[in-house]
Amino acid sequence: MTIATKKIRKKKVANEVGIALGVRLKECRHAAELSQEKLAFAAQVDRTFISACERGLGNPSVETLANIAYCLNITLAELFATVEVSLKPSGMRRMNVATPPEILRKRLR
Numbered sequence: 001m002t003i004a005t006k007k008i009r010k011k012k013v014a015n016e017v018g019i020a021l022g023v024r025l026k027e028c029r030h031a032a033e034l035s036q037e038k039l040a041f042a043a044q045v046d047r048t049f050i051s052a053c054e055r056g057l058g059n060p061s062v063e064t065l066a067n068i069a070y071c072l073n074i075t076l077a078e079l080f081a082t083v084e085v086s087l088k089p090s091g092m093r094r095m096n097v098a099t100p101p102e103i104l105r106k107r108l109r
Contacts, residue, residue, distance in 0.1 A: 019056035020083045026054045028072045028079065042071040 052058035
């Protein structure tokens, strides 16, 4: 395999919000006495995705979180109830650095 054909994989990095949500997800799963496999089957996702979410590496959509919460017999509000993390921008996301061009107004006389 040459260097040109190698795929470069980015290592996923967990963030504070993802870790806090993962801890809460694991607590709820244990309270419901479900394994990762049973929860994944019920929520129609892969077991490895549940594992990644619990470790803060997964990035579930709101719809997927709603499905998981339904399978755990809780609401989304209950899932996020004890997640107390500052939602201050972390700098990990791309910032909008574009500035609009200045509009010069001219009279038509």
